[in-house]
Amino acid sequence: MKQLISNLKGDKGIWSFVALLALFSFMPVFSASSNLAYLGHGTGNTLGYLLKHLGHVVCGFWIIYVFHRVPYQYFRSFSRLLLPIIWVVLAITMIKGTVIGGANASRWLQIPFVGISFQPSALAALVLYVYVARYLSKTRDEPIDFIDSVKELWVPVFITLIFILPSNFSTAALIFSMVTMLVFIGKYPLKYLIYIIGLGVVSLAFFVLLAKAFPDSKFFSRVHTWESRIENFTTDKPDEDDYQIEKAKIAIASGKIYGLGPGKSIQKNFLPQSSSDFIYAIIVEEYGLVGGFGVLVLYLLLLFRFIIASHKANTTFGKLVVIGLGFPMIFQAMINMAVAVELLPVTGQTLPLISSGGTSIWMTCIALGIIIGVTKKEEEIAEEQKEAAKREEALQKLIDGQLLVDEESNNSDYSIEDKVSNPMNAVLNK
Numbered sequence: 223m224k225q226l227i228s229n230l231k232g233d234k235g236i237w238s239f240v241a242l243l244a245l246f247s248f249m250p251v252f253s254a255s256s257n258l259a260y261l262g263h264g265t266g267n268t269l270g271y272l273l274k275h276l277g278h279v280v281c282g283f284w285i286i287y288v289f290h291r292v293p294y295q296y297f298r299s300f301s302r303l304l305l306p307i308i309w310v311v312l313a314i315t316m317i318k319g320t321v322i323g324g325a326n327a328s329r330w331l332q333i334p335f336v337g338i339s340f341q342p343s344a345l346a347a348l349v350l351y352v353y354v355a356r357y358l359s360k361t362r363d364e365p366i367d368f369i370d371s372v373k374e375l376w377v378p379v380f381i382t383l384i385f386i387l388p389s390n391f392s393t394a395a396l397i398f399s400m401v402t403m404l405v406f407i408g409k410y411p412l413k414y415l416i417y418i419i420g421l422g423v424v425s426l427a428f429f430v431l432l433a434k435a436f437p438d439s440k441f442f443s444r445v446h447t448w449e450s451r452i453e454n455f456t457t458d459k460p461d462e463d464d465y466q467i468e469k470a471k472i473a474i475a476s477g478k479i480y481g482l483g484p485g486k487s488i489q490k491n492f493l494p495q496s497s498s499d500f501i502y503a504i505i506v507e508e509y510g511l512v513g514g515f516g517v518l519v520l521y522l523l524l525l526f527r528f529i530i531a532s533h534k535a536n537t538t539f540g541k542l543v544v545i546g547l548g549f550p551m552i553f554q555a556m557i558n559m560a561v562a563v564e565l566l567p568v569t570g571q572t573l574p575l576i577s578s579g580g581t582s583i584w585m586t587c588i589a590l591g592i593i594i595g596v597t598k599k600e601e602e603i604a605e606e607q608k609e610a611a612k613r614e615e616a617l618q619k620l621i622d623g624q625l626l627v628d629e630e631s632n633n634s635d636y637s638i639e640d641k642v643s644n645p646m647n648a649v650l651n652k
Contacts, residue, residue, distance in 0.1 A: 232594035254497040282587035289591025312385035355542035358408030392569035455567035470503035481510030
């Protein structure tokens with residue numbers, strides 16, 4: 223264990239808070255999965271869901287370990303190369319979205335021959351944040367021309383959002399908000415940013431008008447869902463989303479100060495998405511205000527470590543990457559909690575590192591791996607480079623040794639053949 227911990231580089235505070243959130247997630251996920259276990263005449267055994275979540279978390283920590291060992295500067299070029307590929311994947315997802323549980327889930331894409339579904343929009347968000355950080359770090363000390371910034375920065379941003387918006391408004395809105403925050407922190411001219419925000423509002427309004435003009439089009443099918451969620455949030459009209467919110471509020475009210483106890487939630491059997499989108503309500507019901515506030519504090523402490531990591535980063539790109547990948551994670555957590563207590567309409571955003579679901583956990587872990595890579599100290603980087611040099615040297619020695627063995631083998635074979643083909647040589651050698 224000591225050897226394993228010594229191999230973990232970077233900010234130990236981030237490692238600690240991530241581990242605490244991941245470890246805590248097992249209890250509410252195990253409890254809240256009961257409605258899924260009973261769904262479709264199931265047995266009610268939630269052990270399978272717990273093991274599945276365990277697999278997701280273990281794989282997630284392996285992802286963090288792998289990505290934090292990669293020098294974060296490499297991701298500058300990766301973001302530019304991956305963005306066109308991401309657009310193709312998003313286009314395929316928009317056309318051939320997977321249907322899950324009989325519902326329209328066009329935001330999901332199923333990997334052929336594997337049977338695993340994932341949300342490409344989550345990966346697209348990570349790549350886009352790194353791409354924006356790359357652009358801002360490149361133009362940090364230069365005067366920014368608006369037309370050039372539109373071509374290099376905003377066109378890729380809007381192309382990505384166009385592919386995400388029709389099926390997932392909340393994710394598109396979150397990405398646009400976080401990109402806006404990132405470019406503001408990156409000292410993008412404020413007047414240009416106001417133009418872009420205005421263009422974004424006009425584009426969204428135009429999209430809604432097109433949806434009104436073509437109500438039967440599959441491309442605009444989610445617009446009605448957005449309108450109903452906003453209407454349910456602002457009025458008392460009963461709906462499926464209103465049912466979810468009411469059950470979530472009952473769960474939170476039942477928890478009181480200390481909660482009903484681990485595994486003793488009642489509303490988990492009635493609340494849809496209790497192990498993912500509304501898991502915070504189950505946490506408060508079982509662990510009370512103390513548990514709910516404790517989870518909130520952990521996210522705030524993680525945010526505090528992100529701010530420190532950004533301040534300590536040696537490069538502008540490193541500072542912006544920590545902000546661009548870390549802040550959306552915390553903002554998503556706040557949105558999830560706000561939805562559970564009806565401060566916001568239903569959005570479908572999960573609670574990072576706690577909600578069940580492979581895509582959510584793995585994409586969060588990729589972001590954390592890159593952030594931790596930025597926080598590595600100079601001596602840790604030097605140690606990694608030294609270890610890499612040793613591995614290269616050992617590999618070179620192995621190759622050289624193999625070549626020497628092959629050469630000796632060839633010489634030996636030649637000597638035998640020579641002796642057989644020329645007996646006089648054998649006599650002279652004697």
